[in-house]
Amino acid sequence: MSRKRRNHSPEFKSKVALAALKGDQTLSELSQRYGINSNLIVKWKKLLLTQSSEVFASGKGLAPDREAEIQSLQAKIGQLTMENDFLSKALDH
Template structure:
């Protein structure tokens, strides 16, 4: 018994299956057999469709809590600070003879 290769479905196919599930005319088992997809996958796509449906009618900007706002000036200042400390330490170590100049 060989495993079925992993399939990648197009967004149009996912939408078609999820809309059929939302309509409720057929059971999940019937839809799974019709579209040759696992019932759990249909449920997942249906949930994603229902959660993202509000975005179709409005351009509400979602603020993702996992992605904080980035302050570029602060990051550049930190990079400069770290570069200076690395240069200072490498110079001090090479003068002390602990760091080879071949680097």
């Protein structure tokens, strides 16, 4: 009997990690409350602590490497749109 693997949203992960940081409840209480393993809570908490500086890396809330990635993806979208338009016109003739 196998359970289907669940994918948690980033919002849920941050909510759980922040609750763990508060320290109001124990790991087992948080685990029961959110229905997840306490090891996941510890992992998400460590991840939040180690990568929290990336939020403040630029004025917009994104790290510079993420901004470069977004620009690269937008350029790729533009290129694919142009190719799609060209090919659709070629097929019409």
